[in-house]
Amino acid sequence: MAAKARLPTLCAAPTCTLLPSPRSPQTNSMAATATATARRNPARPAKAATGPQEAAAAPARDGGTELSAWTSVRQERWEGELPVEGRLPDWLSGTYLRNGPGLWNVGGGGAFHHLFDGYATLVRVSFRRGRATGAHRQVESDAYVSAVASGGPVLREFSQCPDKPGSLLGRVSNAVGILSGAALTDNPNSAVLPLGDGRVLCLTETTKSSVLVDPETLATVGKLRYADGLGGMMMMMIQSAHPIVTESELLTVLPDLARPGHLVVRMAAGSDEREVIGRVDCRGGPTPGWMHSFAVTENYVVVPEMPLRYSASSLIKCEPAPYYAFEWLPASGSYMHVMCRSTGKTVASVEVPPFMAIHYINAYEERGEDDGRAAAVIVDCCEHYGDPAIIETLVLHRLRSLRDKDVLPNARVGRFRIPLDGSPFGELDTALDPEEHGRGIDMCSINPAYLGKRYRYAYACGARRPCNFPNTLTKIDLVEKTAMNWHEEGAVPSEPFFVARPGATDEDDGVVISIVSALGGDGYALVLDAATFQEIARVRFPYGLPYGFHGCWIPDKILTGRFDGNTQVD
Ligand SMILES: CC(=O)/C=C/C=C(C)/C=C/C1=C(C)CCCC1(C)C
Numbered sequence: 213m214a215a216k217a218r219l220p221t222l223c224a225a226p227t228c229t230l231l232p233s234p235r236s237p238q239t240n241s242m243a244a245t246a247t248a249t250a251r252r253n254p255a256r257p258a259k260a261a262t263g264p265q266e267a268a269a270a271p272a273r274d275g276g277t278e279l280s281a282w283t284s285v286r287q288e289r290w291e292g293e294l295p296v297e298g299r300l301p302d303w304l305s306g307t308y309l310r311n312g313p314g315l316w317n318v319g320g321g322g323a324f325h326h327l328f329d330g331y332a333t334l335v336r337v338s339f340r341r342g343r344a345t346g347a348h349r350q351v352e353s354d355a356y357v358s359a360v361a362s363g364g365p366v367l368r369e370f371s372q373c374p375d376k377p378g379s380l381l382g383r384v385s386n387a388v389g390i391l392s393g394a395a396l397t398d399n400p401n402s403a404v405l406p407l408g409d410g411r412v413l414c415l416t417e418t419t420k421s422s423v424l425v426d427p428e429t430l431a432t433v434g435k436l437r438y439a440d441g442l443g444g445m446m447m448m449m450i451q452s453a454h455p456i457v458t459e460s461e462l463l464t465v466l467p468d469l470a471r472p473g474h475l476v477v478r479m480a481a482g483s484d485e486r487e488v489i490g491r492v493d494c495r496g497g498p499t500p501g502w503m504h505s506f507a508v509t510e511n512y513v514v515v516p517e518m519p520l521r522y523s524a525s526s527l528i529k530c531e532p533a534p535y536y537a538f539e540w541l542p543a544s545g546s547y548m549h550v551m552c553r554s555t556g557k558t559v560a561s562v563e564v565p566p567f568m569a570i571h572y573i574n575a576y577e578e579r580g581e582d583d584g585r586a587a588a589v590i591v592d593c594c595e596h597y598g599d600p601a602i603i604e605t606l607v608l609h610r611l612r613s614l615r616d617k618d619v620l621p622n623a624r625v626g627r628f629r630i631p632l633d634g635s636p637f638g639e640l641d642t643a644l645d646p647e648e649h650g651r652g653i654d655m656c657s658i659n660p661a662y663l664g665k666r667y668r669y670a671y672a673c674g675a676r677r678p679c680n681f682p683n684t685l686t687k688i689d690l691v692e693k694t695a696m697n698w699h700e701e702g703a704v705p706s707e708p709f710f711v712a713r714p715g716a717t718d719e720d721d722g723v724v725i726s727i728v729s730a731l732g733g734d735g736y737a738l739v740l741d742a743a744t745f746q747e748i749a750r751v752r753f754p755y756g757l758p759y760g761f762h763g764c765w766i767p768d769k770i771l772t773g774r775f776d777g778n779t780q781v782d
């Protein structure tokens with residue numbers, strides 16, 4: 213059985229609390245409490261990690277251009293009250309949690325190479341009655357714990373293997389480690405989301421990376437161990453990093469590398485057992501396309517198959533493929549498959565123009581004029597013009613050293629139209645002039661009430677050029693085909709996350725939250741009015757935070773009975 217998130221009724225004494233840096237307000241009584249565990253595991257002040265392997269990660273101190281985004285900030289635990297500039301809406305009551313790879317150096321065992329490699333780092337900002345508290349903590353995955361104990365990475369991360377076995381025996385043992393899953397990472401650094409049963413899940417693309425955390429203390433609670441036989445199948449150890457979660461279920465896609473295809477599975481809230489809805493076979497080969505995320509409509513699951521495909525030899529031999537675990541095989545074709553959510557039947561499988569997409573924005577059904585039945589499925593994504601170069605853009609030394617260079621590859625909102633009438637081809641168009649968002653777009657979100665439905669607004673990170681990474685927050689109006697952009701010189705904002713005002717009826721009635729690594733080394737959570745896209749508040753952390761990927765919103769009802777007792781908010 214999976215470990216259930218045990219939600220303590222009251223937060224007793226913290227097990228490990230770090231002292232905030234001098235700029236921290238220090239108003240939280242927890243922050244001043246030293247405990248036995250903290251003494252065993254001495255508190256490290258919040259700062260860039262240092263050490264021989266970590267020098268490359270330190271922010272450049274060259275006249276105020278310091279930036280924490282690509283800097284390891286190891287934080288066993290920090291929490292405290294955060295000063296608010298501006299005015300938080302009275303209705304904003306709940307917790308924003310963000311996950312990401314905030315630690316790229318552990319011990320002397322070698323710094324990571326790629327943004328996607330870093331050890332999972334959680335940041336929390338809780339809002340209540342106009343005030344805010346924050347927390348920051350490493351997720352204690354086996355990958356992280358073993359790296360700390362061994363002085364360097366032990367498991368295979370996105371871009372690298374711990375060491376390269378030279379001997380035949382070494383190569384065989386490596387292959388066995390990968391095929392059995394034992395050598396793969398469980399570092400859950402991509403997404404964090406509340407399940408319908410109150411558990412909070414962090415994850416990335418290996419199924420073993422499904423880690424449960426306490427949303428308030430950010431403590432690692434245990435693994436979600438799926439109580440089904442699906443992970444046991446050889447080469448079925450991979451999952452989408454972006455399951456679609458509703459109050460009643462979790463829906464996800466598992467690429468099958470042995471028999472190229474995808475299983476679409478669901479897991480009911482409260483259960484640990486995934487059940488197969490259906491399977492789609494790949495049209496191209498030799499392996500499935502990279503499956504970071506996928507899309508759903510009210511009635512269908514859309515399974516993309518792009519030419520960036522898992523490299524079996526890279527996985528088995530633990531050797532780098534042209535794109536780490538992937539290779540770009542345009543001749544293998546690009547496809548979109550549409551599966552009925554209730555029957556598991558594939559209702560469309562069409563060839564589409566070559567594409568490269570990591571994140572899907574949303575999808576919906578287009579109704580026919582005659583009988584009102586779904587005639588096509590519309591799927592929107594952050595599309596990189598059929599070019600995997602974006603993966604190399606995210607190499608850490610490029611992010612650190614090319615900050616003033618215009619090396620971010622162009623991207624657009626790609627809109628697929630997948631006909632449901634049996635036609636063999638689908639279309640891919642550009643949804644709005646990419647100049648509206650600086651020809652950069654990724655890290656998208658929508659109003660979750662519009663998931664799978666016709667919608668108008670998407671929020672994402674865009675570009676103000678020159679830049680080497682998305683550096684704006686952008687609100688895309690897909691009807692007017694325009695964008696509104698937020699930008700601060702030199703700052704790196706993370707995914708803008710939409711939170712609806714309770715009782716709202718307009719799609720953009722709410723706020724957008726993003727955590728910003730600012731020029732000068734500062735960090736803050738930014739709150740924008742989603743309708744006007746103007747700043748209404750910023751909530752300052754006492755130190756700059758590393759870049760993070762994806763966030764979620766946990767309404768107070770899930771935390772009821774825990775929050776008040778813990779955070780000293782009156
Ligand atoms: C953070 C992000 O966007 C993607 C992370 C992807 C990861 C960690 C992929 C890991 C993998 C391995 C360690 C080996 C097996 C293949 C693959 C799932 C790509």
Ligand SMILES: CC(/C=C/C=O)=C\C=C\C=O
Nearest residue numbers: 402570602653654682761
């Ligand atoms: C940060 C990123 C892409 C940026 C492109 O412009 C992708 C992150 C993927 C992980 O979730």
Ligand SMILES: [Fe+2]
Nearest residue numbers: 402453761762
């Ligand atoms: Fe992602």
